[in-house]
Amino acid sequence: xxxFGRQLLAIGDIVPDQDRAFxxxxxxxxxxxxxxxxxxxxxxxxxRGEFLxxxxxxxxxxxxxxxxxxxxxxxxxxxxxLGGRPINNIPPHKRGxxxxxxxxxxxxxxxxxxxxxxxxxxxxxxxxEVDGKVQRALxxxxxxxxxxxxxxxxxxxxxxxxRVALARALVFEPDLVLMDEPLGALDKQLRxxxxxxxxxxxxxxxxTVVYVTHDxxxxxxxxxxxxxxxxxxxxxxxTPEDLYERPENAFVAQFIGENNKLDGMVTAFADKEARVxxxxxEEIGALAVNCRGVGFPTMLSIRPERVLIAEPSxxxxxxxxxxxxxxxxxxxxCRMEVAGRDxxxxxxxxxxxxxxLRVGETTPIGWLTNDCRALDAA
Numbered sequence: 145x146x147x148f149g150r151q152l153l154a155i156g157d158i159v160p161d162q163d164r165a166f167x168x169x170x171x172x173x174x175x176x177x178x179x180x181x182x183x184x185x186x187x188x189x190x191x192r193g194e195f196l197x198x199x200x201x202x203x204x205x206x207x208x209x210x211x212x213x214x215x216x217x218x219x220x221x222x223x224x225x226l227g228g229r230p231i232n233n234i235p236p237h238k239r240g241x242x243x244x245x246x247x248x249x250x251x252x253x254x255x256x257x258x259x260x261x262x263x264x265x266x267x268x269x270x271x272x273e274v275d276g277k278v279q280r281a282l283x284x285x286x287x288x289x290x291x292x293x294x295x296x297x298x299x300x301x302x303x304x305x306x307r308v309a310l311a312r313a314l315v316f317e318p319d320l321v322l323m324d325e326p327l328g329a330l331d332k333q334l335r336x337x338x339x340x341x342x343x344x345x346x347x348x349x350x351x352t353v354v355y356v357t358h359d360x361x362x363x364x365x366x367x368x369x370x371x372x373x374x375x376x377x378x379x380x381x382x383t384p385e386d387l388y389e390r391p392e393n394a395f396v397a398q399f400i401g402e403n404n405k406l407d408g409m410v411t412a413f414a415d416k417e418a419r420v421x422x423x424x425x426e427e428i429g430a431l432a433v434n435c436r437g438v439g440f441p442t443m444l445s446i447r448p449e450r451v452l453i454a455e456p457s458x459x460x461x462x463x464x465x466x467x468x469x470x471x472x473x474x475x476x477x478c479r480m481e482v483a484g485r486d487x488x489x490x491x492x493x494x495x496x497x498x499x500x501l502r503v504g505e506t507t508p509i510g511w512l513t514n515d516c517r518a519l520d521a522a
Contacts, residue, residue, distance in 0.1 A: 196354050323342075394519045407441065
């Protein structure tokens with residue numbers, strides 16, 4: 145079929161457009177029963193070449209969003225665009241998207257090479273082209289040569305199967321790759337190694353990646369940006385550094401990294417600083433981020449590594465009683481009782497300066513005002 149003198153693109157073809165986002169969720173909602181929304185009015189733009197992670201607890205809506213983008217779920221309301229084209233009504237196999245599942249979904253009766261060749265064969269590529277692309281994909285995930293190509297999935301380790309699944313998602317050179325908890329079945333050491341492998345592969349290829357996980361350390365390691373989901377809503381969308389250093393609400397502060405919280409009441413505002421009266425009768429200063437005003441409760445957020453031990457010049461001085469000391473090599477994890485809470489954590493560098501702390505003793509602690517954020521009361 146011709147239009148304006150040239151052949152029309154197939155439905156799955158993507159037209160590059162640098163002036164607009166590559167993936168767009170526009171007012172997307174999803175309900176399975178017609179009453180309860182598991183995804184609520186999602187508006188999200190993902191740039192071409194970006195590594196975006198959807199992060200959140202189980203049931204937060206992140207996997208549902210990925211499945212709608214892949215075409216395995218249908219949006220109840222709203223529109224999803226890919227490369228400037230609406231794809232709501234396009235079946236999964238015509239979207240040209242690579243997919244890596246948690247269980248890898250490799251064909252057990254096929255060899256590694258046959259698994260990789262399958263998505264190329266359904267695209268009717270020539271035998272020579274298929275062989276070349278399969279070999280390049282295996283080289284890409286460091287499984288080149290003849291050692292692995294003839295093996296079946298059952299003859300591979302978990303890490304090797306994960307690499308094959310990744311190679312199969314990339315072998316037909318898609319513009320977009322979706323990954324649904326692909327490292328969940330691996331042991332801790334291999335999982336951490338594969339995080340860097342995937343990150344470096346993304347950097348080399350420049351492919352757009354949308355990644356789903358509930359592991360916040362995984363998200364911080366790999367992502368350009370992270371969308372933190374809870375109850376079907378993005379709580380915050382930002383770079384890893386911004387999410388960790390500048391959480392916008394209590395949920396993000398608690399979900400990303402380790403965090404100390406202290407409950408109090410706002411007593412005054414001055415510029416961007418809030419004065420907060422703690423339950424233990426102390427009053428301290430904090431950066432006013434997301435609190436309602438004077439007379440309203442707030443939750444203070446302080447990262448364990450930002451707490452200063454026995455620093456007389458530090459502002460916001462409180463007393464902390466040492467409850468527990470755990471030696472972790474590069475630092476000592478100190479659990480303290482502070483302002484009526486016995487779950488206040490301080491990460492102390494392993495140095496002679498702090499080697500004399502003892503369980504049961506009381507020591508002054510403090511922190512900079514900008515390191516303490518006054519957020520919505522959780």
